[in-house]
Amino acid sequence: MKHIPFITVEGPIGVGKTTLSKQISEHFQYNILREIVDENPFLGKFYEDINEWSFQTEMFFLCNRYKQLEDINKNFLSNHQPVVADYHIFKNLIFAQRSLQPNQYAKYLNIYDILTEDMPVPNMVIYLHASLDTLLARIKKRGREIEKNISPVYLEQLLTDYHLFMKEFQLKHPDVKVLEFNGDELDFVKNESDLKAIINQIQEHLPKGVKAK
Ligand SMILES: Nc1ncnc2c1ncn2[C@@H]1O[C@H](COP(=O)(O)OP(=O)(O)OP(=O)(O)O)[C@@H](O)[C@H]1O
Numbered sequence: 001m002k003h004i005p006f007i008t009v010e011g012p013i014g015v016g017k018t019t020l021s022k023q024i025s026e027h028f029q030y031n032i033l034r035e036i037v038d039e040n041p042f043l044g045k046f047y048e049d050i051n052e053w054s055f056q057t058e059m060f061f062l063c064n065r066y067k068q069l070e071d072i073n074k075n076f077l078s079n080h081q082p083v084v085a086d087y088h089i090f091k092n093l094i095f096a097q098r099s100l101q102p103n104q105y106a107k108y109l110n111i112y113d114i115l116t117e118d119m120p121v122p123n124m125v126i127y128l129h130a131s132l133d134t135l136l137a138r139i140k141k142r143g144r145e146i147e148k149n150i151s152p153v154y155l156e157q158l159l160t161d162y163h164l165f166m167k168e169f170q171l172k173h174p175d176v177k178v179l180e181f182n183g184d185e186l187d188f189v190k191n192e193s194d195l196k197a198i199i200n201q202i203q204e205h206l207p208k209g210v211k212a213k
């Protein structure tokens with residue numbers, strides 16, 4: 001299955017993962033896997049009181065993503081159909097490590113390892129990042145009720161967590177292509193040429209044997 005494109009778009013909250021995933025899916029005609037945010041019944045409470053609601057929130061995200069990945073494996077990847085997803089399952093670790101108590105995180109990690117041991121592994125990660133100001137502006141503009149209590153401090157911590165995690169990820173997984181883009185410098189929504197530059201880089205690094213559109 002290594003030669004079937006399985007692309008994930010990753011980065012902190014509101015950076016544009018879903019927006020870019022849609023554009024990639026439209027351009028390459030790949031199946032898209034999108035996370036349904038409203039499905040997590042704990043998220044609104046989590047933003048009001050992280051300590052109180054973190055375990056339920058992180059477990060829900062983990063179980064949901066496990067099921068989604070099982071489904072896309074069964075329906076698409078195992079039938080040799082490419083997929084672009086607006087998340088990588090590893091994001092669970094970034095969020096869980098930030099919000100869980102150390103003893104809870106140790107238990108969570110055991111469950112994560114069991115659930116993910118035989119999951120399909122993406123062959124490309126597109127890592128989007130942007131400044132705190134950009135993220136805050138986009139989250140505000142999007143205006144999800146559930147996110148009205150997101151604290152800038154929490155967002156900033158996640159930005160740093162993502163940078164550290166991605167550095168380590170590249171060292172640990174040299175076989176997975178990571179393409180990094182700065183969302184403050186590139187605007188793939190308003191500038192056609194910026195989107196084209198991203199698409200060209202993806203095309204260049206698609207698994208061997210995948211033809212240009
Ligand atoms: N390059 C961009 N320029 C301006 N606005 C953008 C850009 N990319 C995304 N947006 C807007 O920012 C908001 C967040 O984008 P999007 O929902 O794609 O982010 P996300 O990373 O998927 O978010 P989440 O982490 O919550 O899943 C949306 O309102 C979207 O229209």
Ligand SMILES: Nc1nc(=O)c2ncn([C@H]3C[C@H](O)[C@@H](CO)O3)c2[nH]1
Nearest residue numbers: 013037057058061091092095096147
């Ligand atoms: N706590 C927590 N753990 C996760 O694994 C996770 N993944 C996403 N999110 C939050 C970010 C956006 O508000 C919203 C949409 O991405 O959901 C998460 N929150």
